[in-house]
Amino acid sequence: MMSRPVSKPRPVRRAHTFEGSTLYPSRKTSLIEDARRDSSSSSVDIWGPFGLPSPTEHDDVFSEGTEEVTNLVNGDIPKRLCVSFSSRGDAGFASLAKAVKVFEMTKTKLIHVESRASAANDGFEFLVQVDAKSCIVRSLLASLKKTVDSVVLHTEEVPKRAIWFPRHISDLDKCTHLTMSYEPDLDNDHPGFTDKEYRTRRTEIASIAFQYKYGKHIEKVSYNESEIQTWGYVYRQLQQLFTTHACKEHVTAFSELENVGLYSPDFIPQLEDVSNFLKAKTGFQLRPVAGLLTARDFLASLAFRVFQTTQYIRHSSSPMHTPEPDCCHELLGHIPMLANSEFAQFSQEIGLASLGVSDDDITKLATLYWFTVEFGLCREGEQVRAYGAGLLSAPGELMYALSDQPEHRPFQPAKVAIQEYQDKNYQSVYFVSESFEDTKQKLRSFANSMTRNFEVRYDPFKQTIIPLDTLDNVRDTVRDLKAHITTVTSALEKITMH
Numbered sequence: 001m002m003s004r005p006v007s008k009p010r011p012v013r014r015a016h017t018f019e020g021s022t023l024y025p026s027r028k029t030s031l032i033e034d035a036r037r038d039s040s041s042s043s044v045d046i047w048g049p050f051g052l053p054s055p056t057e058h059d060d061v062f063s064e065g066t067e068e069v070t071n072l073v074n075g076d077i078p079k080r081l082c083v084s085f086s087s088r089g090d091a092g093f094a095s096l097a098k099a100v101k102v103f104e105m106t107k108t109k110l111i112h113v114e115s116r117a118s119a120a121n122d123g124f125e126f127l128v129q130v131d132a133k134s135c136i137v138r139s140l141l142a143s144l145k146k147t148v149d150s151v152v153l154h155t156e157e158v159p160k161r162a163i164w165f166p167r168h169i170s171d172l173d174k175c176t177h178l179t180m181s182y183e184p185d186l187d188n189d190h191p192g193f194t195d196k197e198y199r200t201r202r203t204e205i206a207s208i209a210f211q212y213k214y215g216k217h218i219e220k221v222s223y224n225e226s227e228i229q230t231w232g233y234v235y236r237q238l239q240q241l242f243t244t245h246a247c248k249e250h251v252t253a254f255s256e257l258e259n260v261g262l263y264s265p266d267f268i269p270q271l272e273d274v275s276n277f278l279k280a281k282t283g284f285q286l287r288p289v290a291g292l293l294t295a296r297d298f299l300a301s302l303a304f305r306v307f308q309t310t311q312y313i314r315h316s317s318s319p320m321h322t323p324e325p326d327c328c329h330e331l332l333g334h335i336p337m338l339a340n341s342e343f344a345q346f347s348q349e350i351g352l353a354s355l356g357v358s359d360d361d362i363t364k365l366a367t368l369y370w371f372t373v374e375f376g377l378c379r380e381g382e383q384v385r386a387y388g389a390g391l392l393s394a395p396g397e398l399m400y401a402l403s404d405q406p407e408h409r410p411f412q413p414a415k416v417a418i419q420e421y422q423d424k425n426y427q428s429v430y431f432v433s434e435s436f437e438d439t440k441q442k443l444r445s446f447a448n449s450m451t452r453n454f455e456v457r458y459d460p461f462k463q464t465i466i467p468l469d470t471l472d473n474v475r476d477t478v479r480d481l482k483a484h485i486t487t488v489t490s491a492l493e494k495i496t497m498h
């Protein structure tokens with residue numbers, strides 16, 4: 001995230017965890033590459049996704065002159081199947097009846113039937129379209145083969161392959177794709193572009209993130225005197241503004257971080273210590289990251305209440321400006337907000353909404369993230385305050401955003417998601433939330449309008465995402481809800497009795 005000099009803002013590129021694809025070609029390219037990579041990585045075993053055992057040489061299902069079936073099955077099996085078969089002579093419609101019986105027995109839904117006289121013999125040919133559970137496809141075909149002749153499975157409808165997303169928190173080890181857009185080696189706007197020593201130091205610190213794996217402690221960084229001076233300067237500049245410009249949730253958490261000895265202008269906090277603090281407050285934890293992540297990977301981590309955090313610090317020559325997120329932006333802007341329960345819940349909701357959605361929907365969610373978590377304003381009585389980390393780590397834009405210069409609009413997700421945004425100067429418009437609860441509810445409604453055709457929930461005990469795409473998974477969720485409702489009902493009774 002970029003911050004700018006208060007008195008002399010200069011039109012440089014704004015770094016951010018995300019860049020909207022329609023406005024930022026590099027972002028779009030990156031997402032498309034991600035999607036391709038994800039697709040290819042999840043397409044190794046076509047049997048696995050449908051719960052089918054791989055065929056073996058002893059398999060008797062496709063062993064009787066059914067090359068055509070084998071070939072098609074080894075291609076791409078949809079849940080909606082199109083199957084043709086034939087029969088000879090008088091057995092014609094009797095065979096259809098037998099096939100229908102097979103569908104009944106396997107709880108396969110018959111969608112469509114066509115028949116025609118066979119050109120090859122005096123029998124009939126049938127074409128049926130069915131919806132079959134993926135787990136019974138093989139037994140269905142085997143049963144048909146025993147019942148009728150010349151069974152051929154056609155791939156009439158090939159659904160889009162599901163977009164991979166992490167299921168367990170350890171899967172975040174695979175969610176580390178960097179955009180590389182604002183790295184000092186590549187971006188000649190970067191203040192460290194000509195400073196070889198800075199670039200070497202940044203790479204050294206970033207290597208901690210490259211080596212990090214789920215479950216490990218985050219390696220400490222031994223910051224040097226120059227880095228601590230930069231931190232202290234930024235810290236003091238922002239600290240002066242927080243009580244008058246930051247939302248009460250940020251002010252409260254920042255004070256607590258100072259009171260417990262984690263925050264001070266005199267040293268740069270270590271991520272492991274801050275992560276432990278957050279875990280106890282809201283269940284959020286930190287994971288080191290080497291630079292700007294792709295939107296899909298970054299949002300996915302939020303679903304697990306994991307915040308991917310940089311450890312290096314901006315260049316000392318430009319303490320109020322950085323074209324990429326650094327520890328000042330993360331620790332002074334984001335962390336205090338993530339210590340608030342409602343905001344943590346809201347952040348996780350964005351992450352959950354992002355799992356398995358299309359690139360277009362990722363772009364919308366990234367834009368929503370931009371105008372809330374990074375540049376959001378909120379109402380506090382008659383006042384408007386900032387809760388976005390991009391503002392809370394940039395004194396110049398923090399004062400500008402709360403002045404009468406930019407436009408303030410109410411938070412409406414459908415409009416926010418397509419709002420154009422700036423990467424070369426301050427925003428022209430900021431969105432004002434009534435409360436985090438209100439913003440969360442609106443976000444949830446908006447997420448329901450997206451193209452994903454299943455819901456997900458997070459199981460904090462197993463640190464696992466559960467797609468609610470089967471009756472069993474929904475039943476498990478209802479069972480958990482019933483247990484909660486029973487507890488709450490009992491609590492209410494006990495409270496009202498005393």
Ligand SMILES: [Fe+2]
Pocket residue numbers: 001016017325329334374389390
């Ligand atoms: Fe950020």
